[in-house]
Each structure stands twice: as structure tokens, then as C-alpha cells.
Amino acid sequence: MIRRLKKSVVLAAIKEFLKSKKLTEDIQVIPKDDAIIIKPREGKEFKENLEQKKELFFECSHRGFMTLYEEELRTHKLIHYI
Ligand SMILES: [Zn+2]
Numbered sequence: 001m002i003r004r005l006k007k008s009v010v011l012a013a014i015k016e017f018l019k020s021k022k023l024t025e026d027i028q029v030i031p032k033d034d035a036i037i038i039k040p041r042e043g044k045e046f047k048e049n050l051e052q053k054k055e056l057f058f059e060c061s062h063r064g065f066m067t068l069y070e071e072e073l074r075t076h077k078l079i080h081y082i
Helices: 007-020 046-052 070-081
Strands: 027-032 035-040 058-060 065-067
Touching: 007 027, 007 035, 058 070, 065 070
Parallel strands: none
Antiparallel strands: 027 035, 058 065
16 A cells, blocks of 8 residues: 655645745745646746755756755766666
């Protein structure tokens, strides 16, 4: 049996995370069907903001891959050594 997180719980966690990183003004979180869409707010120069908040992201120099999670970057980097 697959345990599913309640979307409201996940949403709250994401919003809490964005708040702690002071990103709530830059990024909107939209619940849609079974997914949660996270995207920059309309009209926001997200790339500039991203630049300012670079320390938040882990980046792979190969193809500009970016992630919030160090673990994900490590996994991503493995594909370069296959
Ligand atoms: Zn890469």
C-alpha cells in the first residue's frame, strides 16, 4: 500500500520552506490535480532573483542544472559518468 501525503500538508511544508528562505514574494505555489506547481510569480525577473539567491541552489556546471537539494545534484552528476 502506498502512503500518500495529504496535499495540504505538503503545501504547508513548501510554503514554510519558501518563507524561511524569504522566497514567498518570488515564487508561487499552485496546487493542480495531483501535482503542486512551483513557479516564479508573473512579472518577476526570476533569473535575477535566482542570481541573488544563488547560495540557496546547488548547480551543476555542465548544463546549468539547478536544484534545491544537494542530494539531487549528486544523483544528477552521476549521469555524466555513465
Ligand atoms: Zn549536469
